[in-house]
Amino acid sequence: MSGRRRRRAPRLLALAAALVAAGTGCASGAAEGIERPVERVLVVSLPYTDWATVEDADMPVLEDLVDHSAIADVTTRIGRRSATSTDAYLTLGAGTRAVAPAVDTAVAVEPEETYGGLPAGEFLARRLGEVPEGIAYLGIGAAIDANESSPFGAEVGLLGDRLAEAGVHRAVVANADAVEGFVSVDPPPEGAYARGAATALMGSDGTVPDGAVGRSLLADDPRAAFGWRLDHGKVLDAFDQAWDRDGRVVALVEASDLGRVAAYGRLASASQRRALREQALADADALLGALLERVDPEQDAVIVLSPVSSSPSALGLVALRAPGVDGGLLQSATTRRDGYVQLADVAPTVLELLGEPVPDEMEGRPFQVGTRDVGDRTAHLVEAAEAAAFRDDTLPLAITGITALLVVLALAVRFRRRLPPRARRLLPPLVYGALGIVPASFLVGQVGAARANLPAQAVVVVVVATLVAVAADRAEAWRPGSGPLVAVGAIVGLIGVDLLIGAPLQLNTLFGYSVAVAGRFTGVGNLAFALFGSATIVLAGLLADRLGERGVRLAVAVMAAVVVVEGLPMLGADVGGVLSMVPAFGLTALVLWGRPVGWREVAGLAVGTLAVLLVFALVDAARPAEVQTHLARFADHVLSGRWDTLTKSLGRRWQASLGGAELAGWATIGTAMATAGAYAALVAAGRMGPGATRPLRHRPTIAAAAGLGALAVVGLVANDSSVAVPLTMLIVVGPAVMLRVLAEDPAVPAVAAPPGGGR
Numbered sequence: 001m002s003g004r005r006r007r008r009a010p011r012l013l014a015l016a017a018a019l020v021a022a023g024t025g026c027a028s029g030a031a032e033g034i035e036r037p038v039e040r041v042l043v044v045s046l047p048y049t050d051w052a053t054v055e056d057a058d059m060p061v062l063e064d065l066v067d068h069s070a071i072a073d074v075t076t077r078i079g080r081r082s083a084t085s086t087d088a089y090l091t092l093g094a095g096t097r098a099v100a101p102a103v104d105t106a107v108a109v110e111p112e113e114t115y116g117g118l119p120a121g122e123f124l125a126r127r128l129g130e131v132p133e134g135i136a137y138l139g140i141g142a143a144i145d146a147n148e149s150s151p152f153g154a155e156v157g158l159l160g161d162r163l164a165e166a167g168v169h170r171a172v173v174a175n176a177d178a179v180e181g182f183v184s185v186d187p188p189p190e191g192a193y194a195r196g197a198a199t200a201l202m203g204s205d206g207t208v209p210d211g212a213v214g215r216s217l218l219a220d221d222p223r224a225a226f227g228w229r230l231d232h233g234k235v236l237d238a239f240d241q242a243w244d245r246d247g248r249v250v251a252l253v254e255a256s257d258l259g260r261v262a263a264y265g266r267l268a269s270a271s272q273r274r275a276l277r278e279q280a281l282a283d284a285d286a287l288l289g290a291l292l293e294r295v296d297p298e299q300d301a302v303i304v305l306s307p308v309s310s311s312p313s314a315l316g317l318v319a320l321r322a323p324g325v326d327g328g329l330l331q332s333a334t335t336r337r338d339g340y341v342q343l344a345d346v347a348p349t350v351l352e353l354l355g356e357p358v359p360d361e362m363e364g365r366p367f368q369v370g371t372r373d374v375g376d377r378t379a380h381l382v383e384a385a386e387a388a389a390f391r392d393d394t395l396p397l398a399i400t401g402i403t404a405l406l407v408v409l410a411l412a413v414r415f416r417r418r419l420p421p422r423a424r425r426l427l428p429p430l431v432y433g434a435l436g437i438v439p440a441s442f443l444v445g446q447v448g449a450a451r452a453n454l455p456a457q458a459v460v461v462v463v464v465a466t467l468v469a470v471a472a473d474r475a476e477a478w479r480p481g482s483g484p485l486v487a488v489g490a491i492v493g494l495i496g497v498d499l500l501i502g503a504p505l506q507l508n509t510l511f512g513y514s515v516a517v518a519g520r521f522t523g524v525g526n527l528a529f530a531l532f533g534s535a536t537i538v539l540a541g542l543l544a545d546r547l548g549e550r551g552v553r554l555a556v557a558v559m560a561a562v563v564v565v566e567g568l569p570m571l572g573a574d575v576g577g578v579l580s581m582v583p584a585f586g587l588t589a590l591v592l593w594g595r596p597v598g599w600r601e602v603a604g605l606a607v608g609t610l611a612v613l614l615v616f617a618l619v620d621a622a623r624p625a626e627v628q629t630h631l632a633r634f635a636d637h638v639l640s641g642r643w644d645t646l647t648k649s650l651g652r653r654w655q656a657s658l659g660g661a662e663l664a665g666w667a668t669i670g671t672a673m674a675t676a677g678a679y680a681a682l683v684a685a686g687r688m689g690p691g692a693t694r695p696l697r698h699r700p701t702i703a704a705a706a707g708l709g710a711l712a713v714v715g716l717v718a719n720d721s722s723v724a725v726p727l728t729m730l731i732v733v734g735p736a737v738m739l740r741v742l743a744e745d746p747a748v749p750a751v752a753a754p755p756g757g758g759r
Helices: 003-026 051-056 060-067 085-094 120-128 140-148 158-165 196-200 232-243 257-267 270-292 343-353 377-414 421-446 454-478 483-500 526-547 549-567 575-592 599-621 630-639 643-658 661-684 699-718 724-743
Strands: 040-045 070-075 135-137 169-173 210-212 218-220 228-230 249-254 300-305 316-321 330-332 340-342 367-369
Touching (some): 040 270, 040 343, 051 060, 051 377, 060 300, 060 316, 070 367, 085 158, 085 196, 085 343, 120 135, 120 140, 135 140, 135 196, 135 210, 158 343, 169 196, 169 232, 210 232, 228 257, 232 249, 232 270, 300 343, 316 343, 330 340, 340 343, 343 367, 377 724, 421 526, 483 526, 526 549, 526 575, 549 575, 549 599, 575 599, 699 724
Parallel strands (some): 040 300, 070 340, 169 210, 169 249
Antiparallel strands (some): 218 228, 300 316, 330 367
């Protein structure tokens, strides 16, 4: 090794160490553990309720409970859609995102009931092979099949199985049936049975040993939705039977009238809908109060949650009261952000509260108590939810506006010779400003007055983008070739620094993630990954173009640092990002170094990608269990040789991104054919191949193009956001191409041509 390389290696190691140290120190504040084990866990379900509802309604019991609980928002989405009630309860029982079957979706029965005019026992005998005691879910077989083929691979009934193995008694009390006047037909009309709550605590055999879900829980009330309401006396009797017994117990009670009112809402006038909702909330609060009177706060834990949200852009609520918990915001290793947990985190939390191990098959992680010094916690969560809803509502308009701007700029660059000289002079600053929209879109989320105000946001974005454009234009005037470095470097630098300090700029911003629809709550989201990765590759090409050999070394160092920030579990923790960036960055580096890329290099990049991912996973596995992310599970699968689990996980991610196995397969074939066709076209044009007459000579451009192509293709597959990843990349790539075109045009003197004519 030369002396220069010996000196360079310690610098790179020092940079990596600094990033690791910064990431460790800047991660979300260490969450406090919960005192455990407890003897019993009560789960109270308040469907279609959020913190804004609690603030507006008269619910004194819940408000008092909140004062002595840790609270959070809970995301109620399964993949890209809002969870149905049964989706949510199946997820609660699996500890992994789950989907409801298409048949008998929410049909749970007691053996002595009738179903479709026949004794339910007859159906149970045919479906399950026996007539079990307790509650039975008729859709168990279809639910298992649906989840085995879903992108998430949930093991239905896993929580119930683990509780049964641990000797913990289980009970569910719920009935949200929603048909006006039961009609004895076979099968019953759609919606007649709404008892999906039973799936939260059932085992993989589809049964819950105790509780009640039959219509005996209902009382006739002509003023109530569908003419029924819960009979609280019977609900409490069923609960007492399960709760007042020796040994450990987990019981779920649903305030089912909230679900019934939600189903009836489309049939009622607006004023009547509000009146029914207010009454259901008051009744739910009264039921919660009666349940809490039966709970020992010194020995038992209470989880109050809303498994389904009131609208697609809303979040549910969750509150945890347990010994040692008194205030604060909840988080989990799944979200790593105070104030947010996921439905899949509930099952691991129940097991942890009881002192039972959490199985590896659960993707969720137990609740932890995070920040306590927040002030009005419910107001804080309501404000965040409103910002998320605003972001989701304005996203189409913002993307349309940015797309229109880029199209206009592209046309102006294409027909620049027809523009007057003064207008041509403005083209480079306008393109710099287009790149400046990216950092502006992240920074605007920190301006309180603009968080939910579209005109104010537009003003802030224009101001920040203008500042980036001015800085880049001044840099270009000072040293030709520096303008693009400043504009693209602003994107890489801002996202990198944001991840180092806990990713506050990602939350509820245009290219970050919305807490209402996100699959993640910290680290880097898929859109930000697309911008981060593409900007890094463009920056690498610019550095090599501007600085020659020294620039190549600097470009490789920047790409290595970005991979570290993207992949470390306490920073980006982005598996899909690492799977995409390492081969794309590696390909870019090989071309910049002048190395030919063949099958050996491709195989080396694949092995290197898995090695880097394994290193990050081992770092995660070495951390305390309560803060470990999904990367630790990856390390465990590799070290245990569970390759089938890994391949299934990648396959599900692939299908989720492309919409199913068949479509994913055709998309892969199409991508391969398009790549081969593009190569053949370049060979035919004399631009590539051994007989090339006009070979591509500008190595930084070739390197960037190759890296961006790899990032788009692998990112499409590895980051379950379908075409959003490659399309978002165009927001960086488009202006970069425009700057390249302008740099080669002597009619636009404001952008200098690259020095040296390429490497």
